[in-house]
Amino acid sequence: MKQHIMIVLFTGLIITGLSAQENVNIGSNDSTKNYQMDEMVVTGTRTLKKIIDVPYSVERINNSEYRFEKKNSVSDILGGVPGLFFQNRYGNHDVRISIRGFGSRSNSGIRGVRILLDDIPESEPDGQSRIEALDFQSIGRIEVVKGNASSLYPNAPGGVINFFNDIDFTQSHVIQFNEFASFNTRNNGIKMGLKGDGYKFLATLTHHTAQGYRPHSYDYWNIVNSVYETSPNENSKLSVLFYYVDGIIKLPGSLTQAQYSADPMMGNPRDLKNDAKRVTKKGRIGVRYDTFFGDNRNDELEITGYGTVKYFERTAGTYRIFNRNGFGGTGRWIHKSSIFDLPLEVSLGTDLFHQYGPIEEYPNLGGKQGDGISAITDETIDNIGFYVSSTLSLVPDKIDMLFTGREDKVVFNSVDRNLTVTNSNRIFEKFTPKMSLNYKLTPVVGLFTSFGYSFDSPAFNELDNYPLNSNPQKLLNPDLKPQYSQNFEVGTKGVLMNSGEYFTRTKFEMVFFNSIIQDEIIPFSIGSGVFFRNAAETKRSGVEYGITTDVVKGLTFNLSYTYSGFTYNKYVARTYNSAGDTIIDKNFSGKVVPSVPKHNLFTSLAYQKQFADNVTGFMKTNFNFVNGMFVNDENSAKSGDYQIVSGTIGTDINSGGFSFLFSCGINNIFNKSHVAFININSDRKEYYEAGEPRNYFASLNIGYTL
Numbered sequence: 001m002k003q004h005i006m007i008v009l010f011t012g013l014i015i016t017g018l019s020a021q022e023n024v025n026i027g028s029n030d031s032t033k034n035y036q037m038d039e040m041v042v043t044g045t046r047t048l049k050k051i052i053d054v055p056y057s058v059e060r061i062n063n064s065e066y067r068f069e070k071k072n073s074v075s076d077i078l079g080g081v082p083g084l085f086f087q088n089r090y091g092n093h094d095v096r097i098s099i100r101g102f103g104s105r106s107n108s109g110i111r112g113v114r115i116l117l118d119d120i121p122e123s124e125p126d127g128q129s130r131i132e133a134l135d136f137q138s139i140g141r142i143e144v145v146k147g148n149a150s151s152l153y154p155n156a157p158g159g160v161i162n163f164f165n166d167i168d169f170t171q172s173h174v175i176q177f178n179e180f181a182s183f184n185t186r187n188n189g190i191k192m193g194l195k196g197d198g199y200k201f202l203a204t205l206t207h208h209t210a211q212g213y214r215p216h217s218y219d220y221w222n223i224v225n226s227v228y229e230t231s232p233n234e235n236s237k238l239s240v241l242f243y244y245v246d247g248i249i250k251l252p253g254s255l256t257q258a259q260y261s262a263d264p265m266m267g268n269p270r271d272l273k274n275d276a277k278r279v280t281k282k283g284r285i286g287v288r289y290d291t292f293f294g295d296n297r298n299d300e301l302e303i304t305g306y307g308t309v310k311y312f313e314r315t316a317g318t319y320r321i322f323n324r325n326g327f328g329g330t331g332r333w334i335h336k337s338s339i340f341d342l343p344l345e346v347s348l349g350t351d352l353f354h355q356y357g358p359i360e361e362y363p364n365l366g367g368k369q370g371d372g373i374s375a376i377t378d379e380t381i382d383n384i385g386f387y388v389s390s391t392l393s394l395v396p397d398k399i400d401m402l403f404t405g406r407e408d409k410v411v412f413n414s415v416d417r418n419l420t421v422t423n424s425n426r427i428f429e430k431f432t433p434k435m436s437l438n439y440k441l442t443p444v445v446g447l448f449t450s451f452g453y454s455f456d457s458p459a460f461n462e463l464d465n466y467p468l469n470s471n472p473q474k475l476l477n478p479d480l481k482p483q484y485s486q487n488f489e490v491g492t493k494g495v496l497m498n499s500g501e502y503f504t505r506t507k508f509e510m511v512f513f514n515s516i517i518q519d520e521i522i523p524f525s526i527g528s529g530v531f532f533r534n535a536a537e538t539k540r541s542g543v544e545y546g547i548t549t550d551v552v553k554g555l556t557f558n559l560s561y562t563y564s565g566f567t568y569n570k571y572v573a574r575t576y577n578s579a580g581d582t583i584i585d586k587n588f589s590g591k592v593v594p595s596v597p598k599h600n601l602f603t604s605l606a607y608q609k610q611f612a613d614n615v616t617g618f619m620k621t622n623f624n625f626v627n628g629m630f631v632n633d634e635n636s637a638k639s640g641d642y643q644i645v646s647g648t649i650g651t652d653i654n655s656g657g658f659s660f661l662f663s664c665g666i667n668n669i670f671n672k673s674h675v676a677f678i679n680i681n682s683d684r685k686e687y688y689e690a691g692e693p694r695n696y697f698a699s700l701n702i703g704y705t706l
Helices: 002-021 029-035 074-078 257-262 269-273
Strands: 057-062 084-087 096-099 113-117 139-146 159-165 173-181 185-196 199-210 219-230 236-250 277-293 299-315 318-339 342-365 375-395 399-416 424-442 445-456 483-497 505-526 529-552 555-570 572-576 583-587 599-612 615-626 642-655 658-667 675-678 688-690 695-705
Touching (some): 074 139, 084 675, 299 342, 318 375, 505 572, 529 572
Parallel strands (some): 113 159
Antiparallel strands (some): 057 139, 173 185, 173 695, 185 199, 199 219, 236 277, 277 299, 299 318, 342 375, 375 399, 399 424, 424 445, 445 483, 483 505, 615 642, 642 658, 675 688
């Protein structure tokens, strides 16, 4: 299989070379117009810039690029982005997202990657994220920053994924969308966009239900999403953003190797008996005001405030109820000027987020809440951060130097209302700087490099105390440290265009990265409890390569490949022996970091043809290879390699203001059994959760433009 990877990569490099050989002479003003990269992003630097001007690895994905695709999970949309790796348990819920290994530690929720929706954090103040509120029928574009973003965003050592609702429409419209898939999966809803004199309004209502491909994996969701945007004057904009989501998901649980070999689709008997599930109800409302002022509109001020209400029920060994309310805000000021006749942009900003609420714990009687409260704890989290960003054009339109730095303070406070253990608080604080350089070889081909530090505090659930700690009477783990890292990257990206018939436009990116992580936070389990400890030092080196090229008119080839060489340099862990009665120390130094594939390859070939002025046809096939992964720190077991082939066809018809978009497809065409999610370091050796077998989908969107 590794030979196949090298052949495909070599093909991609040849394509890049062929595109470069027939490169248009960019010295002429006319040809430069063809090179204009108009994809503007805000996530990379927290200021609006073209991708070519951002000295990081940044991607922008518009909804037009996935309009024919299945839209059940974030991996359906972002699976072809180099550097990203997804482990799906059940659709879009409890998905593990990792970038350069950050995020791979989480056995529940997303860690190490900052998740935003319309620039407002979906991540909680401790950095943990859940993405039930994301509705891909409502999303208009997605911006991905790969690599350390801690100098601009809290808890973002792996990067940032920013989802934006589809408010950039030019005409009023209404769309009724339907998706039907295997395992009794249904996604139905309506999307409406209204454009009037000085305002826009977007509203989406989505209903999702699925029986699931494993026993006890049913899920059900309703999502309401809306954005109202108005312009009080030509220099300002006011936005109101709202969502509400409620639903339930049943959990079939992870399996041992013996259980997985016998029947990879079976449910864990203990989880079935406990009726393991998650009930979610949460909402958010935000208000944003953005204005330009000063000479030539050289100053910009943006202020955002938001409030959140969250209610969760979780059943496993016990029945837990979470009530979490919060409020927060962000502010930024951007000033453009010059120093010694060199363009200078300076930005100052702040992020504040306060969250509070009780956690109640009851006996779990087969999925029913038992009488008599076992524990009640009040939890409070505060995240306060300030950042500065400065871009100096050393050679205008050629060489830019970017400095960013951020001071973060995360405060945890936990009060046991039953007074069975000592109340606790933990405070984590750090300043993280980063320096970057961007050199444009041409207006649309550049080199970039950066070096900086990252800081990632533990999440609240990662601070749960356990008997092996120095003070087990404390409510919060007194020994768990935040993880710090120093990160270096160097890369190239751009667009090559030819005047010939073949390879007319080629977008490419190649990045080498290296990170040294101190005190990496690692999950492990004791019985039914999941706890966390620190590894002294971890080294991560890797390469990300991506290319998208128009082979001939209508035919597009995409390839993304990620190589990850991740090892523990120093790591001694205190744990129990296999019998659970003796404390021992295990040395994992030199072991490979689990749950990250060494090789991850994704390729696709898509053909689109316009049969008439109002009729477009589409075909696509894609192939994904994922290397087998270790499932624990001692590397005593490993999942197998897997290869998944999928295909999609569709058509888009527009007539008299009406639009009809139909698509259908087959995922996992050859019905390959594979491990899609690894439950890391399970002391019960329940590591494995199977991915979807062969499955089908069909979608029909009916729209009308007013």
